[in-house]
Structures are given as C-alpha cells and as structure tokens.
Amino acid sequence: MLPTIGVVLTGGQSRRMGSPKALLRLPNGQTFLEHALALLSSLTETQIVAGGEPEIIGQAAFPHLHINDLHPDEGPLAGIEGALATRLGSGYLIIASDQPKLSVELLQRLLNGNADRIHAFESDGIIIPLPIYVPQSALASLTNVLRSANRSVRRFIEANNHELIPLPSNDLPILQSINTPEEYQALLAELVAPAGGRRTFAN
Numbered sequence: 001m002l003p004t005i006g007v008v009l010t011g012g013q014s015r016r017m018g019s020p021k022a023l024l025r026l027p028n029g030q031t032f033l034e035h036a037l038a039l040l041s042s043l044t045e046t047q048i049v050a051g052g053e054p055e056i057i058g059q060a061a062f063p064h065l066h067i068n069d070l071h072p073d074e075g076p077l078a079g080i081e082g083a084l085a086t087r088l089g090s091g092y093l094i095i096a097s098d099q100p101k102l103s104v105e106l107l108q109r110l111l112n113g114n115a116d117r118i119h120a121f122e123s124d125g126i127i128i129p130l131p132i133y134v135p136q137s138a139l140a141s142l143t144n145v146l147r148s149a150n151r152s153v154r155r156f157i158e159a160n161n162h163e164l165i166p167l168p169s170n171d172l173p174i175l176q177s178i179n180t181p182e183e184y185q186a187l188l189a190e191l192v193a194p195a196g197g198r199r200t201f202a203n
Contacts, residue, residue, distance in 0.1 A: 001090055002089050002090040002136070003044065003045050003046065003090065004044050004045075004089055004090065004092065004133075005045075005046050005047070005083065005089035005091070005092045005093070006037075006039075006043060006047040006048070006092075006093050006095075007092050007093065007094040007095070008033060008036040008037060008040065008048070008049050008050065008064075008094075008096070009079040009080070009094065009095070009097065009130070010033060010050065010051045010079075010097045016180045017179060017180060017181060017184070020053070022052060024184055026100060027188065027191045027192055032097050032100050032178070033049070033097045035100055036097045036099075036100075036102075037049070039095070039102055039103070039107060040093060042104045043104060043108065046089070047064045047065070048064065048066075048067055048083050048086065048088070048092075049064050049066045049067070050067055050069065050083050051067075051069045051072075051078075051079045051082070052066075052097075065086075065088075067082050067083065067086060068082065069081075069082045070082050074146060075152075075153075076096070076129065076130065076153055077142065077145065077146055077151050077152070078151075080094055080134060080142060080156075081142050081143060081146060084134065084136060084138070084139040090115065090136055091115055091134065091136060092135075092136070093107060093110060093111060093131070094130065094131060094133070094134060095107070095130060095131040096130045098178050098179065099175060099176065099177055099178075100178060101173065101174045101175070101176055102175070106171075106174060109165055110131060110165070111133060113163050114163060115135060116135050116137060117160075117163050118133065118134050118135065118138060118156075118161070118163070119132065119133040119162070120133075120157050120162060121164070121165050121167040121175070122166060122167065123168070123169055123171075123172055124169060127154045127157055127164065128167065129152070129153035129157075130153065131175075132153065132157070138156075138160050141159055141160050145159060
C-alpha cells in the first residue's frame with residue numbers, strides 16, 4: 001500500500017503581507033515553510049510543496065518535492081489537486097504554510113479513522129478547510145469541483161464521504177493563518193517571553 005504524503009500549500013500571492021509568507025521566520029530561526037515541513041516529516045515519509053516560486057521554495061532546509069499547481073491562481077483546491085495528481089500516496093495530509101501554530105498532536109488527529117474518507121476539523125458546526133486529510137480516491141471529485149463555479153474546499157468536503165473532527169472553540173487560534181504584517185508581529189510577540197527569553201516553539 002502506498003504511504004501517506006505530507007503536503008504544504010504555498011500557492012498564495014501574499015499580497016496583504018507584501019512579501020512571501022513562506023520565508024517569514026519564527027523565533028527559533030525556522031521559516032514558516034521549514035516549520036510546516038518539519039511538522040509533516042514527523043508524520044509522513046515524503047513531503048510535497050505545492051505551488052510557490054521555485055527560487056523561494058528551494059530555500060527551505062528540508063528535503064521535499066516541489067510541484068506546480070495544475071490550475072494556477074485557483075486557490076488551495078488547485079494545490080490539493082496537484083498533490084493528488086502525483087499519485088504518490090494512498091492519502092495526503094495537507095496544511096498551509098501560513099499556519100505556524102499547528103502541532104504534530106493536532107495533525108495526528110486527522111490521520112485517525114477511516115483512511116478512505118476526507119478528515120477535517122469542525123467547530124460549532126462550521127467546517128474548517130485546512131488542515132485536511134484527503135484520500136487519493138477523491139481526485140476525480142476534486143477535479144469536478146474545480147471545474148464548477150464554487151471552487152471552495154468546504155464544497156469539496158461536503159461532496160465526498162468525510163469525517164468531521166470536533167475542535168473546541170478555544171483551540172481555533174491554533175489554526176490561525178498569518179496574512180498581514182500586523183498579524184506576523186503579534187505572532188512573534190506571542191512566541192517570545194516577556195523577559196526577553198524565547199518560549200519553546202514545539203513541533
């Protein structure tokens with residue numbers, strides 16, 4: 001049986017940030033992309049970076065396979081399609097590079113349960129698009145959703161057999177995407193101890 005593949009989505013334009021989010025650094029020195037790859041390397045044997053400019057992605061100090069989106073500028077669903085189109089795995093654990101608060105423990109929950117179904121988090125009845133586990137068998141359905149007017153990850157999830165994992169509302173900040181310079185500075189302030197020492201940034 002093929003293994004589960006780890007996937008980092010980096011296809012966004014980073015317009016609000018003003019610079020590539022994948023290269024932003026955490027207090028421990030890792031870039032956002034390196035942190036994402038480190039998380040996935042703890043849970044999967046092979047990691048794919050989907051989207052992004054090769055000269056940017058190539059700076060990550062972790063082994064990985066870089067692929068281009070089959071449908072550029074079509075959002076995260078296009079990056080997921082590109083990963084599944086490689087047919088390297090039986091399933092894919094997919095995260096965004098701009099979610100630096102993710103942990104191995106949280107992602108492990110997406111790998112539990114029926115491996116032939118999509119696994120996603122939900123909070124108060126609302127489906128959270130990323131992170132997500134997607135089986136290889138969902139590729140055809142994913143491509144059909146991409147061809148439709150509503151190319152959302154939520155619609156893709158709802159169109160397939162899926163398992164939703166309840167996430168308490170107080171855990172929602174773990175899934176925060178960092179999109180602006182202000183959010184980045186707030187993240188750094190949160191991760192650096194008031195006395196000037198650095199908190200342990202756990203994978």
